[in-house]
Amino acid sequence: MDATNDCPSCGAPIPADLASCPGCGDPLAGAREVAVEPMRQQALFAFSLLKSAGFHPILAFHDEGGEPHTLEAEEPFSLGGGLMIPVTTTFGVYVPRSEAEESARVLEDARLGGIETET
Numbered sequence: 001m002d003a004t005n006d007c008p009s010c011g012a013p014i015p016a017d018l019a020s021c022p023g024c025g026d027p028l029a030g031a032r033e034v035a036v037e038p039m040r041q042q043a044l045f046a047f048s049l050l051k052s053a054g055f056h057p058i059l060a061f062h063d064e065g066g067e068p069h070t071l072e073a074e075e076p077f078s079l080g081g082g083l084m085i086p087v088t089t090t091f092g093v094y095v096p097r098s099e100a101e102e103s104a105r106v107l108e109d110a111r112l113g114g115i116e117t118e119t
């Protein structure tokens with residue numbers, strides 16, 4: 001396990017329990033992706049599952065270049081300024097580095113337990 005994680009944008013060290021960079025505010029600089037979903041509903045499902053399990057998940061979508069952009073979970077259907085999310089995108093669920101291992105296990109358990117909404 002790495003003790004520190006330097007921000008890819010500004011180089012500031014990011015504590016393991018923070019997802020965002022304390023230096024430049026990059027919201028995902030210290031985060032780890034624990035789920036990638038093609039459907040918004042599935043990403044939201046993973047997000048709510050982790051949230052109810054006490055983690056600090058962050059919802060994001062990937063643009064055509066694969067760059068993640070954070071979304072408000074309460075308002076996941078549009079971007080600020082009324083921009084719509086491209087249909088070809090995928091959605092990612094991120095957690096702070098210190099929560100990555102445990103939250104991945106929670107998601108895996110949920111899938112094995114058949115809680116997945118997909119049939």
Ligand SMILES: [Zn+2]
Pocket residue numbers: 007008009010011012021022023024025026029
């Ligand atoms: Zn930074």
